[in-house]
Each structure stands twice: as structure tokens, then as C-alpha cells.
Amino acid sequence: xxxxIFAAFFSLFALAAAPLQxxxxxxxAANAGDPAARPFIETLTADAxxxxxxxxxxxxxxxxxxxxxxxxxVALADIGDRLIARLRREGKVSPAQYQAxxxxxxEFILNAYASRLYDYDKASVKVIRTVGRGPFTxxxxxxxxxxxxxxxAIWQVKQGAKGAPVxxxxxxxxxxxxxxxxxxxxxxxxxxxxxxxxAFVKTSNERKPA
Numbered sequence: 161x162x163x164x165i166f167a168a169f170f171s172l173f174a175l176a177a178a179p180l181q182x183x184x185x186x187x188x189a190a191n192a193g194d195p196a197a198r199p200f201i202e203t204l205t206a207d208a209x210x211x212x213x214x215x216x217x218x219x220x221x222x223x224x225x226x227x228x229x230x231x232x233x234v235a236l237a238d239i240g241d242r243l244i245a246r247l248r249r250e251g252k253v254s255p256a257q258y259q260a261x262x263x264x265x266x267e268f269i270l271n272a273y274a275s276r277l278y279d280y281d282k283a284s285v286k287v288i289r290t291v292g293r294g295p296f297t298x299x300x301x302x303x304x305x306x307x308x309x310x311x312x313a314i315w316q317v318k319q320g321a322k323g324a325p326v327x328x329x330x331x332x333x334x335x336x337x338x339x340x341x342x343x344x345x346x347x348x349x350x351x352x353x354x355x356x357x358x359a360f361v362k363t364s365n366e367r368k369p370a
Contacts, residue, residue: 193292197317200325201299204233205285212281230266235318235326240265243342247349257354264361282306295319296328 211217211225230236240262247253253261283305291298299315316329329338349357 191292192290193297194290194317194319194325196325197297197299197315198287198290200233200317201285201301201315201327202287204229204327205301209281209283209285227266230269233326235320235328236266236269237262238328239338242338243345244349244354246342246346247354252349253354257358260358261361264358264365267365268361280305297325 207229208226211222211229214222217225241248243265244253244258244261248258283303286302286304288300288302290300295318297317299317301313301315303311303313305311312333314331315327316331317325318328320326329336331337345357348360
């Protein structure tokens with residue numbers, strides 16, 4: 161089953177609850193990384209929940225706002241590159257295919273998760289700590305939802321092209337979503353071809369959202 165990461169962001173709310181990971185409860189590291197990373201994630205998640213809980217918004221209006229958040233706060237181009245990096249290294253992606261991939265991917269991410277976000281309007285996210293690792297800052301969070309086990313997630317944040325922080329990757333309950341999704345896409349393309357992978361994304365975008 162093809163599930164998409166990026167989300168970076170949307171995938172966190174779409175995943176089922178999982179047992180807590182010990183890494184979130186570990187002692188705070190000396191290097192806390194970029195001080196802007198923590199408020200960035202706190203604001204991003206708070207804004208997302210505010211949209212979910214705003215009953216005055218239609219689903220179309222909510223989707224439009226989520227789309228804007230995704231484009232402004234997630235390193236879509238970089239993540240998209242990593243998802244097909246192995247295919248590109250092997251020379252299996254033409255320049256035209258690469259452009260089509262990058263153009264189609266953001267809407268696919270939104271379509272993949274938007275309809276399920278409303279099940280998480282009562283959830284909450286708490287930042288536990290931050291750790292700097294090279295050019296990235298990992299923001300450790302705990303997501304709680306009434307009646308469900310908490311989910312631990314690590315948001316990898318970096319400085320974007322414009323100098324503002326952006327989400328570069330997401331690890332949920334120990335699963336690196338970019339690596340997992342890259343493997344799924346690679347396997348699909350190996351069996352069906354790169355054009356089929358792009359066509360799958362485009363066809364999904366053309367379906368009427370739920």
C-alpha cells in the first residue's frame with residue numbers, strides 16, 4: 161500500500177497510535193540546535209489544529225489553508241528529490257519526468273491525508289526537547305489523542321532557502337518516513353516504470369477529494 165510521508169506533517173496525524181519510544185524520554189542533549197525550531201513546530205501544529213477545529217470552514221477552505229501551510233513550511237522539493245533519489249542515480253528519471261514528479265507531488269500529499277485529518281481534531285502535540293545534529297535540529301514531540309496510546313514523533317527541521325525553518329523529515333515511532341516511502345516508490349517504479357509512478361500520483365490528484 162502506498163502511503164506518503166510528507167508530509168511531512170500530514171502523515172503524523174494520519175498514522176495510527178503506537179507505543180512510546182524510549183528516545184523521547186532520554187535526557188536532554190547539550191546541543192539543543194536552532195532555537196527557532198521549537199517555536200516553529202509549536203506554531204505549525206497549533207495552526208494545523210486551529211484549522212481542524214474551526215467549524216466555520218468548509219472542507220474546501222480547510223484544504224486550501226493546509227495546502228498553503230504545506231508549501232510554506234515543508235521542504236517539498238528536497239523531500240521529493242529524496243523519494244526518487246535512487247531512481248535518479250540509476251539514470252531512470254528523465255528531466256521531463258523529474259519536472260512532472262515535482263509538480264504533481266504536493267497535491268498528492270494533500271489528497272492522501274486531508275480526508276483523514278478530521279479524525280484528529282481533538283489531538284494535541286507537546287514538544288519534549290530539541291537536539292542539534294549537523295545542519296538539522298530534531299524536535300522531539302509527543303502526540304496524544306483521547307482514548308488512544310500516545311505517539312512519539314521527531315520532526316527534522318532545517319533552515320530553508322529563505323532563512324526560515326522548514327520540516328525536512330519526520331520519524332514516527334522510530335520509523336523514518338522518508339526512507340520507508342522511498343523504498344515503496346522505488347519498488348513500484350521497478351515493477352511498473354517511472355511513468356506509471358507519476359501517472360499514479362497525477363490520477364490520485366484528479367480524484368474528487370472526500
